[in-house]
Structures are given as structure tokens and as C-alpha cells.
Amino acid sequence: MQDNSASILLIDDHPLLRKGVKQLIEMNPNMQVVAEACNAVEGIKQAQKYDPDLILLDLNMPEINGIETLKMLREENVSSRIVVFTVSDNEEDVVAALKAGADGYLLKDMEPEDLLTSLEQAATGTLVISPRLTTLLAQALQSNKRSDKIDMQTLTPREKQIIRLIANGMANKVIARKLNITEGTVKVHVKHLLKKLRLRSRVEVAVWAVQEGLN
Amino acid sequence: MQDNSASILLIDDHPLLRKGVKQLIEMNPNMQVVAEACNAVEGIKQAQKYDPDLILLDLNMPEINGIETLKMLREENVSSRIVVFTVSDNEEDVVAALKAGADGYLLKDMEPEDLLTSLEQAATGTLVISPRLTTLLAQALQSNKRSDKIDMQTLTPREKQIIRLIANGMANKVIARKLNITEGTVKVHVKHLLKKLRLRSRVEVAVWAVQEGLN
DNA sequence: TCTGGTATACCACTAAAGTGGTAGGCGGGC
DNA sequence: GCCCGCCTACCACTTTAGTGGTATACCAGA
The missing domain is CATH 1.10.10.10 (Winged helix-like DNA-binding domain superfamily/Winged helix DNA-binding domain)
Incomplete structure (x- = not known):
């Protein structure tokens, strides 16, 4: 990058949401959206082209879903931090994303300022998780304790x-x-x-x- | 119990801490400390005698540590909710406790009022976790993702x-x-x-x- | 073109896993 | 006291698993 602001790639099939997120992100001079994509294939292409510091990835996409996209990105040796950004607070999604190597999992209903803070942290390599998911994560770890x-x-x-x-x-x-x-x-x-x-x-x-x- | 307040058993080898926690708990009329123990063996005995709604369990105890105690309690089919209450924010401890079937994991440096709230929730069966542990839990789920x-x-x-x-x-x-x-x-x-x-x-x-x- | 990695196949061999049966010692329950 | 479940042990036997080597064919990169 020409400057030292963090470069970000948005992968989400909703143009309006991308627009909103982009505006929000660029309120912070330390971050910059360098590319956008509306599906997995396009996203991987852009990721390889720009090698962004951070990829913000939606889970609910047509054709290839976010988890698959995440795995494909990793397969392609994309080294960017990848943060899942979704409405789903479903345990399976969260666990699958983290197991697939997500560097964060943020919910779309976050307060904009909290989101900005989290993204900044994520760009520097910190694992970021929406606080609302704490209990869920703990349950996932317990998982099977009593069923057997x-x-x-x-x-x-x-x-x-x-x-x-x-x-x-x-x-x-x-x-x-x-x-x-x-x-x-x-x-x-x-x-x-x-x-x-x-x-x-x-x-x-x-x-x-x-x-x-x-x- | 004669009334409908939640019965609690404290297992911790520090008498002073037990005293403090007991005082705190009994500020809430819905909860009542019915027994205390300073080690695993004593703790299991008390648990079987009183069958409390909630057991607050320290991790760092001489002889038999908290995780072992937890497993032993489960082995003995103690049905109480068991919440680990410790200073350790060590990942291994948290994960081990949850896998061993802990119904919560609270840190001793919590604000007293937050602790009270959490205990009340725990007594009703909600899984309670100190918010500070969120990131750690997520990391535990990722575990070894990139090493391989x-x-x-x-x-x-x-x-x-x-x-x-x-x-x-x-x-x-x-x-x-x-x-x-x-x-x-x-x-x-x-x-x-x-x-x-x-x-x-x-x-x-x-x-x-x-x-x-x-x- | 040659090289190297991949996928396939065959061979003979050793080692490990799993099956069936018999049996002795030990502790708890009727 | 007796029976039963558990743990142990031994045996012979079959089936799987794993090793070492050789070999063919394909494909891609130097």
C-alpha cells in the first residue's frame, strides 16, 4: 500500500451493506477499503490481487457460503486476516468459522463504533469476537459432556x-x-x-x- | 431447603475468601451458603449431604485440584450446578473445566455485584462465564488451526x-x-x-x- | 527432453489387531 | 456359601495393517 493504513477487502452479496460498511470504515483514517466482492470466486480473485490486511467476510452468500469461501481462501494461501461478519449467532456457524481459521467473528448488529474498534484490532492480528457469543463459545467447548x-x-x-x-x-x-x-x-x-x-x-x-x- | 432460596456450597481452601464470598452472597436474600469445605474430599461429602443448587469451586487447592474435584463430583453423580471460581485465566484451566462439565467459570477479580448476578443466573441453570475469557475461548476452539x-x-x-x-x-x-x-x-x-x-x-x-x- | 511428483499395481514379508474358547482369583450381593 | 461380574492370563487362529521394493503411466515444470 502507498500509505500505512490497513487495507480491507469486503466480501458480501449485499451492495447496500457494503456501501454502509465502507463509509463507516473510512471514517477511520487508519483503515481503507481497497476492494469489494459479491461472491466467493470474485472474493478470492480480489484477495489474491490486493493481498489485503483484512478480509471482512459474510456468511450467507449464494452459491458458495462463507465458511466454504473461508476454507478456499486458506487453501489458496491467502495470508490476510479474515473476520467473519454476519447476522448469524448460530453456534454451528461460529464454531465452523473458528475451526476453519477465522481470525474473528463479528455480528452485524454491533454498534458502529464498536465495530470500528474491533476491525482495528483485527487488522493488527487480535482475535475479535462479539461479546454476545461468549456463552455460546463455552457451550461449544462443553459440547458433548453428558450425552455419552x-x-x-x-x-x-x-x-x-x-x-x-x-x-x-x-x-x-x-x-x-x-x-x-x-x-x-x-x-x-x-x-x-x-x-x-x-x-x-x-x-x-x-x-x-x-x-x-x-x- | 426450607425456603426457596438457592443453596450454595463453597469449596475453597482459603477461609478468609470463603468468609468474604459468604457475606457477599447472603446480601442477596435469594441465595444462601449452606455449607463450606476446604478440600476435595470434604467438598464431596458436603455436596452429597446437602445436595446444593450450586457449588462454587476453587481450582487451586492442595492435594486434589479443582478439575479433579469437579470430575469426582460428577462421578459421584452430584447433580448440583458447579461453577469454577478462581484467579486463573489460564486457557488450559478454562478448557479443562468446561470439558469436565463445569456450569460456569468465574474469575475472582470480578466486581462483587457482577459476581452476585452471575451466581444467581448460574443457580437457575444458565452457563456463566467471565466476559474477559471470550477471546480465550475462541482461541481454544481454533486450537491448532495453523500449526498443521x-x-x-x-x-x-x-x-x-x-x-x-x-x-x-x-x-x-x-x-x-x-x-x-x-x-x-x-x-x-x-x-x-x-x-x-x-x-x-x-x-x-x-x-x-x-x-x-x-x- | 529429462526430471520429479502423483497415482496406480503387484509382490513378499512382518507385525499388529481381532476372534474364540478356557480358566483362575477376587469381591460383592443374594 | 454360591453365583456373578470383573480382571487377568494363555492359547490357536484369521484377518488387517504396515514395510520394502519394483514397476508402469501420466503430467507438468525446468
Whole structure:
């Protein structure tokens, strides 16, 4: 950039909203909208052309949605900070966005001045999140805590212990050494827990356990 | 309880702090401290005796720490809401507490009136989190997003595809049928991706992939 | 054109995982 | 006291998984 203001790319399919956001952003002399796009393909093209400091990305877009766009941007090795800017306070969206590598998640109903502050922070690399999402984030982390009790109940303590070790990728032999029992005995436990969980291999056990947060 | 105020159990090894919190809580007629404990064992005993609506749990305790205590309480099927109350704004602690099933995480440096409000909410079943932890929670969800990019980059499309199938628990033979290639070829791909990811078995691949959200 | 990476296939081999059955010791409940 | 569930152990056996090497074909970049 010719000056040292932060360059921003807007990706949103609503022209009016882009206009409004652009006006708001350019009230702050430290930030500048260098490009706009109304869909994923266009957005990626612009991102590669301008390599902006910050990309403001809408989630609800026709054809390719925001999360997909985000993943595609990352695939293309776009190094810009990417902040999702959306109306959706849906848990799945927030979690998906963050897991896909979003550097922020801001809601469109924010106060304009708060938005400006957040964008400035985001441009410098700070992870910004609308405060309203705190509780939701915490719930996402808890996620599955109590749902597994049903299956887990039928397992003996030893079996649960072995499931955790499998979910850490350990082989039977390693588990045996760790628990000071023979490999044969480990196999017995594995056999039993496979039956109880109605799974077909230790890989399935590992996947299940990791998803339940057991490791 | 004889009245309909929320019953609270304090578990904290600092008597002075317990005293302070108790005084604060009882300024609100809707809440009442029914018991106190200075360690895990005592805490569990009291929890079972009084079955309080809410347990306020310190993390830094001698012998058995707060997270362990939390797990033990859940093991004992204590149904009280459990809110962690600590000085630690450490990411690991927050995440561990929530994963262990905490119904809240409050920092000791909160304003007393905010604390009271939060406790009241917690007693009614709302998940309460100190606002200061928002960013941290989001980071925890992102977790390791970019650390692996290096690894992922070296993988061929075919290998990525096979990783996803492994992460769904599939055996080589099943993968072969799905991709219309021989089992031997699948093994070749698996061999290569194991090398690239420096993992030792498909179980480790599955665990890694699930944690990265690849399935 | 040559090189290098990718995808495929086959082979032989070793190692690990999973199955089936038997069995002893141990602790809790009827 | 007896039975039952749990943990342990051993056995033989089959199936999967993983290793090492060789080889063909395709495609893209130097």
C-alpha cells in the first residue's frame, strides 16, 4: 500500500451493506477499503490481487457460503486476516468459522463504533469476537459432556481406561506395558468394549472417543 | 431447603475468601451458603449431604485440584450446578473445566455485584462465564488451526481423501472399494501419509484428523 | 527432453489387531 | 456359601495393517 493504513477487502452479496460498511470504515483514517466482492470466486480473485490486511467476510452468500469461501481462501494461501461478519449467532456457524481459521467473528448488529474498534484490532492480528457469543463459545467447548453417559455406563472402569489410551493412538502392546498387563489381556478388553459399543475396530473407537472428548 | 432460596456450597481452601464470598452472597436474600469445605474430599461429602443448587469451586487447592474435584463430583453423580471460581485465566484451566462439565467459570477479580448476578443466573441453570475469557475461548476452539498447515500442504489430494476415510473408521479394504482401487494401493497411500505426518498408525491418523475436524 | 511428483499395481514379508474358547482369583450381593 | 461380574492370563487362529521394493503411466515444470 502507498500509505500505512490497513487495507480491507469486503466480501458480501449485499451492495447496500457494503456501501454502509465502507463509509463507516473510512471514517477511520487508519483503515481503507481497497476492494469489494459479491461472491466467493470474485472474493478470492480480489484477495489474491490486493493481498489485503483484512478480509471482512459474510456468511450467507449464494452459491458458495462463507465458511466454504473461508476454507478456499486458506487453501489458496491467502495470508490476510479474515473476520467473519454476519447476522448469524448460530453456534454451528461460529464454531465452523473458528475451526476453519477465522481470525474473528463479528455480528452485524454491533454498534458502529464498536465495530470500528474491533476491525482495528483485527487488522493488527487480535482475535475479535462479539461479546454476545461468549456463552455460546463455552457451550461449544462443553459440547458433548453428558450425552455419552448411556453407552459409557455399560463399560467397566478398565474398559474406559483402555478407550482413552486407544484414543491417544496407542497400540495394544504399549497399553499393556502402561497398565502392567499382557497384550493378550488388553485384546480381551478391546474385544469386549468393541462389542458393547457395537464398533468394528479400534479406529472407530478412537474416532468415537475423540468426538466425545474422552482423550 | 426450607425456603426457596438457592443453596450454595463453597469449596475453597482459603477461609478468609470463603468468609468474604459468604457475606457477599447472603446480601442477596435469594441465595444462601449452606455449607463450606476446604478440600476435595470434604467438598464431596458436603455436596452429597446437602445436595446444593450450586457449588462454587476453587481450582487451586492442595492435594486434589479443582478439575479433579469437579470430575469426582460428577462421578459421584452430584447433580448440583458447579461453577469454577478462581484467579486463573489460564486457557488450559478454562478448557479443562468446561470439558469436565463445569456450569460456569468465574474469575475472582470480578466486581462483587457482577459476581452476585452471575451466581444467581448460574443457580437457575444458565452457563456463566467471565466476559474477559471470550477471546480465550475462541482461541481454544481454533486450537491448532495453523500449526498443521505445514503438514497438510505436503499431502497429495488422494492422501487427504484417504485420511478423511480413515477418520471415519474405514478399513483399507472398504476404502479400496469406495475409491475403486486395490487394497494394496490404499496401503501405499497410507504408508506415505504416515511418513509425511510422522505418525505410527492409522489410529493416530484418525485421532489427529478428528481433532483437526477433518471428518 | 529429462526430471520429479502423483497415482496406480503387484509382490513378499512382518507385525499388529481381532476372534474364540478356557480358566483362575477376587469381591460383592443374594 | 454360591453365583456373578470383573480382571487377568494363555492359547490357536484369521484377518488387517504396515514395510520394502519394483514397476508402469501420466503430467507438468525446468
